[in-house]
Amino acid sequence: MSVRDYMEYDVVIVGGGPSGLASAIRLKQLANGAGRELSVCLLEKSSEIGAHILSGAVFEPKALTELIPDWKEKGAPLNTPAVDDHFLYLTETESIKLPTPPQMRNHGNYIISLGNLCRWLAEQAEALGVEIYPGFAAAEVLYDETGAVKGVATGNVGTGKHGEKEGEPGMELWAKQTIFAEGCRGSLTKTLFERFELRKDSDPQTYGIGIKELWEVPAEQHSAGRITHTVGWPVDTATYGGSFMYHLENNQVVVGFVVGLDYQNPWLSPFEEFQRFKTHPAIKKTLEGGRRISYGARALSEGGIQSLPKLTFLGGVLIGDTAGFLNVPKIKGSHAAIKSGSLAAEAVFELLMSDGDGREAVSYPIRFKQSWLYDELWRVRNIRPSFRWGLWPAMIYGALDTFLFRGRAPWTLRHKHADHETLEDASMCAKIVYPKPDGKLSFDRLSSVFLSNTNHSEDQPAHLRLKDKGVPIEVNLARYGAPETRYCPAGVYEIVGEVEAPRLQINAQNCVHCKTCDIKDPTQNINWVTPEGGGGPNYPNM
């Protein structure tokens, strides 16, 4: 293969989600305002901006208004103001109205497609002179001789399934500062955690998997601006899980289910929990007679402020959900992504304009600590960890923490375990029997993945790497009953072959890049790496 080309920029941003795009915009605003040249390049692994974005989303516009005060005039796709909030506790057949917790009240917020907001943010960024390259994943972090990050490289393409073909080499993008905005469980961020020991002083990160569908429903079942959250059925009270249903414009409704990845029973299948959830009378009445338009899944960080890593290192910073900026009780992270991206941009700009030879944007954590975002995340820090006591104690604790202590309780509940450590032996757990899909409200994995429009070129090595080829059978199957066949929402993992000689088959082309396997695999044997750029889902307005 020929040698890699390289290109030099002042700043390279990895990831075109709300955090990366906000950061790009803020950098260019500052540079243009100061009359300084600043070259900014953004890489995005999806085929176009927004195609890998999956969120709820009820959007809190505060951070966007700070960044682009005239977003309304500029046509930002915030079209559906939140109207009414409902919070329900479900039993198998009943639904009981609960008072809406204050964090979940949404007056002044909008129901949006975060994918569409990103497409709009990308237009704003390009108009300011940011170079955006979708279809190219950053596959590798580059370091200089001092050990500082000096940029990233894209992957090689067309090398064949086993690297047998020559293919085209990737390209190196060098930068004075590299901003990592990969979203939850970034594959490069993971390597930075180790290299710079960024997680040394923080709790383990905990995660949830969110599975979501977009529906078009009959007009009489639609009520633009309606927000419903549920807890309870179909998951038991020991499992952290709940649903969201938001009514968008044009008779579209999003419905989704989040399950905390600290669940213990390996027989649990988040996908099937979600499918049967939709058959509940309280949910069915909205979806019945409608049609499913899109499907997808994505992990989200749930550790909160106690799980935030060190945010800066030589040559770069972490922003958005790859660092873990998410307000869990609110189930909102996009405002935090925009805010953290903006704060990091200010720190990076300050560093690049200063005369010194500093390589670390040290003012970023200080700016964060002085911002409303810190205050917001700090106040809710105890809510999610309290769910390890189960649903009801956590609800009571949450009320006390919120109303009595107003988020200022003189203690912080800790996360003790990483999610891959929580599975119990399959033989110790009750098997869960899920109903067969009815093809109207509930569906199987394959017809669902079909609607994610996911696609990977066949002619490349699988992007789900096993560190040890024996573990899937010797450990995962033997001890945990092959949990990857259940937690993967895209049916990527299958146990095939004869009963006496089973083997794990990986259908990598189905992957929707949710990152759950990378998080939950009990021995961390599965490593998610970036496939060739452009591969993965093609979400419309998710």
Add this chain to the structure above:
Amino acid sequence: MKILVPVKRVVDANVKIRVKSDGSGVETANLKLSMNPFDEIAVEEAVRLKEAGIASEVVAVSIGDTGCQETLRAAMAVGADAAIHVEADTATQPLAVAKLLQAIVAKEQPQLVICGKQAIDDDANQVGQMLAALLDWPQATFASRVQIAGGEATVTREIDGGLETLAMPLPAVISTDLRLNEPRYASLPNIMKAKKKPLATVSPAELDVDIAPRLKVVSVDEPSVRQAGKLVSDVAELVGMLRNEAKVI
């Protein structure tokens, strides 16, 4: 020799489409759009002719909204030298497209137009043929092999159950079939370079072409859903079902 390659922006081949709930057409909002795959083959063929020293310049043209500029940049990233964007907000029908291309041909004076045999969105398969007729140029459709020498094009085309080889003098119109070539990847360095290549815009009015639609879409329907299969336990049950449910015997 200059080659003109018309490229259309269509819903990406990997994206599943659905009919709008009012039956007026296909929903395209929020969907990923890309270059029509047959047009990618056309660009590739033109670029290969340039690399072989036969063509001197490859110009891509696209008709539609500003999104088309992205498609034109994609054409330049794989080797087109320049691009022309004909701005049109409404969907243009094949005859209007052919007339716009005729006007572009008059300005650009290419010796060869290579286009896709059809666009995967409306499957009309008309533009190449209409353009050849309007220009009064010879045409070869569904090409699987193209050779240019001595002012003549020799084109092998795929026909039912075999191949047919035609020879024609230039200028000519050729439309591409799937097996003509395998388009290359656009590498990041080439995408960066394509940002700096010339892209001109022109309006239908400037080209003096009326693009008002002449055809009206009456309705668009989804294909009927296939019934799920049923498992029967024995021949008697099968016969019973064929007789009473399917009513075929």
